[in-house]
Amino acid sequence: MYIVFDVGNTNIVTSILNSEGIVENTFRNRTNDRITEDEFMGFFKSMMDINNIEVKDIEGIMVSSVVPVITSMLQRFGKKYFGLDVFVVSVSQKIPFKFADNIDASGMGADRIINVVQALKEYPDKNLIIFDFGTATTYEVLKGNTYIGGGIFPGPRTYINSLFGTTARLPKVEFCETESVLGRNTVTGIQSATFFGYIGQVKYLIEKIKEEVGEDCFVIATGGFSKIIGEYVKEIDKCSSKLSIRGIYTLYKMNKE
Known part of the structure; x- marks a missing residue:
C-alpha cells in the first residue's frame, strides 16, 4: 500500500492507495503548521486502525506540498515511524513535459x-x-x-x-x-x-x-x-x-x- 499526502494551505488530504495505485480511501484534516511528526502519528494511527493497515504494509509515502514546514514534518514522520524516505514532488524530479x-x-x-x-x-x-x-x-x-x-x-x-x-x-x-x-x-x-x-x-x-x-x-x-x-x-x-x-x-x- 501507498500513502499520499496532498498538502494545501487549508487542508491536508491523505489518501490510501493499493498496490495498483487505486485510491481506496481519503481523509481530510486542517493544515496546522505547528504540528509535530509525533502528534501527526496520533491522527495517522487512527486512520490505519480504521483501514486495518499495519506499518509493514506501507511500501511508499509521497508528498505534494505548498507548505514547506509541513513537508519537513512529513519527511521526519516517514523516516521515524516507517523507515522510509518520503518522495517529495518538485520540479527537479523527472517530469513528462x-x-x-x-x-x-x-x-x-x-x-x-x-x-x-x-x-x-x-x-x-x-x-x-x-x-x-x-x-x-x-x-x-x-x-x-x-x-x-x-x-x-x-x-x-x-x-x-x-x-x-x-x-x-x-x-x-x-x-x-x-x-x-x-x-x-x-x-x-x-x-x-x-x-x-x-x-x-x-x-x-x-x-x-x-x-x-x-x-x-x-x-x-x-x-x-x-x-x-x-x-x-x-x-x-x-x-x-x-x-x-x-x-x-x-x-x-x-x-x-
Missing part, C-alpha cells in the same frame, strides 16, 4: 506539477487547460507536451473572506450556487455577485487562453469547487476530483522506474 523557452519554472508549485503530470497521462494528444479551484485558483496551459504558461488568482472562498476581512459591516458568507444574479439582501447580494462573477471570470479566461494558443484546448477542472463551477462553465470538458492524487502516484512511479 518540457517548458517553453520563456518560462521560469524554478518556483512552480508541487500542486501545479502533479496536475500537469496526470492530465498529460490521461489526455496525451490534446492541448490542455487545467484549472485547480482551491484556496488559490491556478491554471496551467500546455500545447502538446510543452508548458507555455499559467496563472494564479484567489479561490472562491478567498474572494469572500477578503471582502469580509477588509470591510466593517459586511458579513462573512459561503460561496455557493444562487438562483439569480440579483441579490435580495446583503447576504444574497454578496453570494450572487461573487458566484456569477467568478463563473464569468473563468469563462473569459478560457476564451482568452484559447485565443492566444490559437488552437482548440481540452479544459480540465479539479479542486474543491470544481464540481459546482463545472456545472455552469460549459467550456470545462472534464471535472476530475482526484487528478492531484493520481498525479502524485504517477510521478512517483515514473521516478522510481
Whole structure:
C-alpha cells in the first residue's frame, strides 16, 4: 500500500492507495503548521486502525506540498515511524513535459506539477487547460507536451473572506450556487455577485487562453469547487476530483522506474 499526502494551505488530504495505485480511501484534516511528526502519528494511527493497515504494509509515502514546514514534518514522520524516505514532488524530479523557452519554472508549485503530470497521462494528444479551484485558483496551459504558461488568482472562498476581512459591516458568507444574479439582501447580494462573477471570470479566461494558443484546448477542472463551477462553465470538458492524487502516484512511479 501507498500513502499520499496532498498538502494545501487549508487542508491536508491523505489518501490510501493499493498496490495498483487505486485510491481506496481519503481523509481530510486542517493544515496546522505547528504540528509535530509525533502528534501527526496520533491522527495517522487512527486512520490505519480504521483501514486495518499495519506499518509493514506501507511500501511508499509521497508528498505534494505548498507548505514547506509541513513537508519537513512529513519527511521526519516517514523516516521515524516507517523507515522510509518520503518522495517529495518538485520540479527537479523527472517530469513528462518540457517548458517553453520563456518560462521560469524554478518556483512552480508541487500542486501545479502533479496536475500537469496526470492530465498529460490521461489526455496525451490534446492541448490542455487545467484549472485547480482551491484556496488559490491556478491554471496551467500546455500545447502538446510543452508548458507555455499559467496563472494564479484567489479561490472562491478567498474572494469572500477578503471582502469580509477588509470591510466593517459586511458579513462573512459561503460561496455557493444562487438562483439569480440579483441579490435580495446583503447576504444574497454578496453570494450572487461573487458566484456569477467568478463563473464569468473563468469563462473569459478560457476564451482568452484559447485565443492566444490559437488552437482548440481540452479544459480540465479539479479542486474543491470544481464540481459546482463545472456545472455552469460549459467550456470545462472534464471535472476530475482526484487528478492531484493520481498525479502524485504517477510521478512517483515514473521516478522510481
